[in-house]
Amino acid sequence: DAGITQSPRYKITETGRQVTLMCHQTWSHSYMFWYRQDLGHGLRLIYYSAAADITDKGEVPDGYVVSRSKTENFPLTLESATRSQTSVYFCASSESRFLVTDTQYFGPGTRLTVL
Protein backbone atom coordinates (compact mmCIF):
# COMPACT_ATOMS: atom_id res chain seq x y z
CA ASP A 1 0.00 0.00 0.00
CA ALA A 2 2.11 2.90 -1.33
CA GLY A 3 -0.34 5.66 -0.45
CA ILE A 4 1.02 9.00 -1.49
CA THR A 5 4.60 9.45 -2.61
CA GLN A 6 6.70 12.41 -3.61
CA SER A 7 9.90 12.65 -5.61
CA PRO A 8 12.53 13.74 -5.30
CA ARG A 9 12.73 13.89 -1.53
CA TYR A 10 15.57 16.40 -1.65
CA LYS A 11 16.51 18.78 -4.44
CA ILE A 12 19.10 21.51 -4.78
CA THR A 13 18.85 23.76 -7.80
CA GLU A 14 19.98 27.14 -8.97
CA THR A 15 18.08 30.34 -9.47
CA GLY A 16 16.36 30.47 -12.85
CA ARG A 17 16.19 26.74 -13.44
CA GLN A 18 12.98 24.86 -13.99
CA VAL A 19 12.16 22.24 -11.38
CA THR A 20 9.35 19.71 -11.30
CA LEU A 21 8.22 18.02 -8.11
CA MET A 22 6.27 14.83 -8.53
CA CYS A 23 3.35 13.55 -6.52
CA HIS A 24 1.66 10.19 -6.95
CA GLN A 25 -1.22 8.64 -5.01
CA THR A 26 -2.57 5.13 -5.23
CA TRP A 27 -6.00 5.65 -3.65
CA SER A 28 -7.72 7.23 -6.68
CA HIS A 29 -8.61 10.22 -4.54
CA SER A 30 -10.38 12.97 -6.42
CA TYR A 31 -8.68 15.90 -4.70
CA MET A 32 -4.99 16.63 -4.64
CA PHE A 33 -3.16 19.59 -3.14
CA TRP A 34 0.25 21.22 -3.02
CA TYR A 35 1.38 23.08 0.08
CA ARG A 36 4.61 24.75 1.02
CA GLN A 37 5.81 24.99 4.59
CA ASP A 38 8.14 27.72 5.76
CA LEU A 39 9.26 28.85 9.19
CA GLY A 40 7.09 31.69 10.31
CA HIS A 41 4.36 30.98 7.76
CA GLY A 42 3.20 27.49 8.43
CA LEU A 43 1.57 25.47 5.67
CA ARG A 44 0.21 27.42 2.73
CA LEU A 45 -1.81 26.10 -0.18
CA ILE A 46 -0.22 26.61 -3.60
CA TYR A 47 -2.63 24.82 -5.95
CA TYR A 48 -5.25 22.16 -5.75
CA SER A 49 -7.10 19.90 -8.13
CA ALA A 50 -10.61 18.53 -7.85
CA ALA A 51 -10.17 15.93 -10.59
CA ALA A 52 -8.12 15.19 -13.67
CA ASP A 53 -7.79 18.30 -15.83
CA ILE A 54 -9.31 20.54 -13.15
CA THR A 55 -6.91 22.73 -11.18
CA ASP A 56 -7.26 25.94 -9.21
CA LYS A 57 -5.07 28.41 -7.42
CA GLY A 58 -4.53 28.47 -3.70
CA GLU A 59 -3.09 31.14 -1.49
CA VAL A 60 0.41 31.39 -3.02
CA PRO A 61 0.33 30.26 -6.68
CA ASP A 62 2.73 32.77 -8.24
CA GLY A 63 5.76 31.18 -9.85
CA TYR A 64 4.23 27.69 -9.90
CA VAL A 65 2.45 25.65 -12.54
CA VAL A 66 0.49 22.43 -12.06
CA SER A 67 -1.14 19.88 -14.28
CA ARG A 68 -3.26 16.81 -13.70
CA SER A 69 -3.62 14.66 -16.77
CA LYS A 70 -4.14 11.52 -14.66
CA THR A 71 -6.02 11.18 -11.40
CA GLU A 72 -3.05 9.68 -9.59
CA ASN A 73 -0.42 12.27 -10.53
CA PHE A 74 -0.17 15.95 -9.67
CA PRO A 75 3.20 17.45 -10.61
CA LEU A 76 4.23 20.91 -9.46
CA THR A 77 6.61 22.90 -11.65
CA LEU A 78 8.65 25.91 -10.68
CA GLU A 79 9.13 27.56 -14.05
CA SER A 80 12.11 29.72 -13.02
CA ALA A 81 13.15 28.94 -9.48
CA THR A 82 13.88 31.78 -7.08
CA ARG A 83 15.53 31.72 -3.65
CA SER A 84 12.20 32.58 -2.05
CA GLN A 85 10.91 29.23 -3.27
CA THR A 86 13.31 27.39 -0.98
CA SER A 87 10.90 25.45 1.18
CA VAL A 88 9.48 22.08 2.10
CA TYR A 89 6.75 21.08 -0.33
CA PHE A 90 3.98 18.70 0.68
CA CYS A 91 1.53 17.04 -1.62
CA ALA A 92 -1.76 15.83 -0.17
CA SER A 93 -4.86 14.01 -1.33
CA SER A 94 -8.38 13.41 -0.11
CA GLU A 95 -11.53 11.81 -1.38
CA SER A 96 -13.58 14.95 -0.86
CA ARG A 97 -12.98 18.62 -0.24
CA PHE A 98 -12.55 19.14 3.46
CA LEU A 99 -15.59 17.39 4.70
CA VAL A 100 -15.18 17.02 8.40
CA THR A 101 -15.63 13.28 8.04
CA ASP A 102 -12.87 12.98 5.48
CA THR A 103 -9.13 12.64 5.86
CA GLN A 104 -6.49 14.53 3.97
CA TYR A 105 -3.31 12.50 3.62
CA PHE A 106 0.06 14.12 3.15
CA GLY A 107 3.06 12.83 1.27
CA PRO A 108 6.49 12.76 2.93
CA GLY A 109 7.54 16.10 1.47
CA THR A 110 10.24 17.41 -0.84
CA ARG A 111 12.93 19.65 0.60
CA LEU A 112 13.87 22.13 -2.10
CA THR A 113 16.83 24.48 -1.87
CA VAL A 114 17.31 27.16 -4.50
CA LEU A 115 20.81 28.61 -4.54
Place this chain on the structure above:
Amino acid sequence: RKEVEQDPGPFNVPEGATVAFNCTYSNSASQSFFWYRQDCRKEPKLLMSVYSSGNEDGRFTAQLNRASQYISLLIRDSKLSDSATYLCAVFPSGGGADGLTFGKGTHLIIQP
Protein backbone atom coordinates in the same frame (compact mmCIF):
# COMPACT_ATOMS: atom_id res chain seq x y z
CA ARG B 1 -6.54 39.52 12.62
CA LYS B 2 -4.94 36.40 11.22
CA GLU B 3 -7.30 33.75 9.90
CA VAL B 4 -6.11 30.88 12.08
CA GLU B 5 -3.99 31.51 15.15
CA GLN B 6 -2.22 29.26 17.58
CA ASP B 7 0.12 29.85 20.48
CA PRO B 8 3.46 28.60 19.11
CA GLY B 9 4.68 27.48 22.56
CA PRO B 10 6.72 25.54 23.33
CA PHE B 11 4.60 23.93 25.97
CA ASN B 12 6.87 22.00 28.32
CA VAL B 13 4.76 19.46 30.17
CA PRO B 14 5.76 16.62 32.52
CA GLU B 15 4.87 13.11 31.48
CA GLY B 16 1.46 12.09 32.75
CA ALA B 17 0.10 15.61 32.91
CA THR B 18 -2.88 16.99 31.04
CA VAL B 19 -2.28 19.70 28.47
CA ALA B 20 -4.65 21.74 26.38
CA PHE B 21 -4.21 24.18 23.54
CA ASN B 22 -6.57 26.34 21.59
CA CYS B 23 -6.77 27.55 18.05
CA THR B 24 -8.80 30.61 17.09
CA TYR B 25 -10.27 31.24 13.67
CA SER B 26 -11.63 34.42 12.17
CA ASN B 27 -14.31 33.22 9.75
CA SER B 28 -17.61 32.57 11.48
CA ALA B 29 -18.74 30.63 8.39
CA SER B 30 -16.01 28.03 8.75
CA GLN B 31 -17.43 24.52 8.53
CA SER B 32 -14.68 21.99 8.99
CA PHE B 33 -12.03 21.83 11.65
CA PHE B 34 -9.11 19.50 12.15
CA TRP B 35 -6.13 18.82 14.39
CA TYR B 36 -2.97 17.51 12.76
CA ARG B 37 0.20 16.26 14.37
CA GLN B 38 3.56 16.95 12.78
CA ASP B 39 6.81 15.40 13.94
CA CYS B 40 10.08 17.12 13.21
CA ARG B 41 10.85 17.11 9.47
CA LYS B 42 7.89 14.84 8.74
CA GLU B 43 4.56 15.29 7.05
CA PRO B 44 1.45 16.37 8.99
CA LYS B 45 -0.84 13.52 9.96
CA LEU B 46 -4.48 13.88 10.82
CA LEU B 47 -5.00 13.47 14.53
CA MET B 48 -8.69 14.28 14.79
CA SER B 49 -11.49 15.91 12.96
CA VAL B 50 -13.42 18.25 15.25
CA TYR B 51 -17.14 17.73 15.34
CA SER B 52 -19.67 20.28 16.52
CA SER B 53 -20.55 18.15 19.52
CA GLY B 54 -16.93 17.53 20.41
CA ASN B 55 -15.23 14.21 20.10
CA GLU B 56 -12.85 11.98 21.95
CA ASP B 57 -10.29 9.45 20.80
CA GLY B 58 -8.53 7.73 23.63
CA ARG B 59 -6.51 10.32 25.51
CA PHE B 60 -7.37 13.07 23.04
CA THR B 61 -10.44 15.28 23.17
CA ALA B 62 -11.32 17.95 20.64
CA GLN B 63 -13.90 20.65 21.19
CA LEU B 64 -15.43 23.33 19.01
CA ASN B 65 -16.70 26.62 20.40
CA ARG B 66 -18.51 28.40 17.59
CA ALA B 67 -19.59 31.35 19.71
CA SER B 68 -16.01 32.25 20.57
CA GLN B 69 -14.60 30.84 17.33
CA TYR B 70 -12.01 28.49 18.63
CA ILE B 71 -11.22 24.81 18.70
CA SER B 72 -9.34 23.08 21.46
CA LEU B 73 -7.30 19.93 21.89
CA LEU B 74 -6.92 18.25 25.25
CA ILE B 75 -4.34 15.54 25.84
CA ARG B 76 -4.68 13.52 29.03
CA ASP B 77 -1.99 11.35 30.63
CA SER B 78 0.59 12.73 28.24
CA LYS B 79 3.29 10.41 26.91
CA LEU B 80 6.81 11.18 25.76
CA SER B 81 5.66 10.15 22.29
CA ASP B 82 3.14 13.01 22.28
CA SER B 83 6.00 15.46 21.79
CA ALA B 84 5.33 17.05 18.41
CA THR B 85 3.89 20.13 16.78
CA TYR B 86 0.11 20.27 16.68
CA LEU B 87 -1.47 22.10 13.78
CA CYS B 88 -5.05 23.18 13.59
CA ALA B 89 -6.73 23.53 10.21
CA VAL B 90 -9.94 25.25 9.20
CA PHE B 91 -12.10 25.33 6.09
CA PRO B 92 -13.02 27.72 4.74
CA SER B 93 -10.93 30.37 6.37
CA GLY B 94 -12.49 33.35 4.61
CA GLY B 95 -9.15 34.84 3.72
CA GLY B 96 -9.41 33.97 0.06
CA ALA B 97 -7.38 30.80 0.29
CA ASP B 98 -9.60 28.21 -1.28
CA GLY B 99 -8.49 25.29 0.79
CA LEU B 100 -7.55 24.25 4.28
CA THR B 101 -5.92 27.06 6.22
CA PHE B 102 -3.47 25.93 8.84
CA GLY B 103 -2.30 27.58 11.98
CA LYS B 104 1.43 27.81 12.44
CA GLY B 105 1.37 25.09 15.05
CA THR B 106 1.87 24.64 18.77
CA HIS B 107 5.07 22.91 19.80
CA LEU B 108 4.62 20.42 22.63
CA ILE B 109 7.48 18.89 24.60
CA ILE B 110 6.70 16.14 27.09
CA GLN B 111 9.41 15.86 29.70
CA PRO B 112 10.23 12.66 31.60
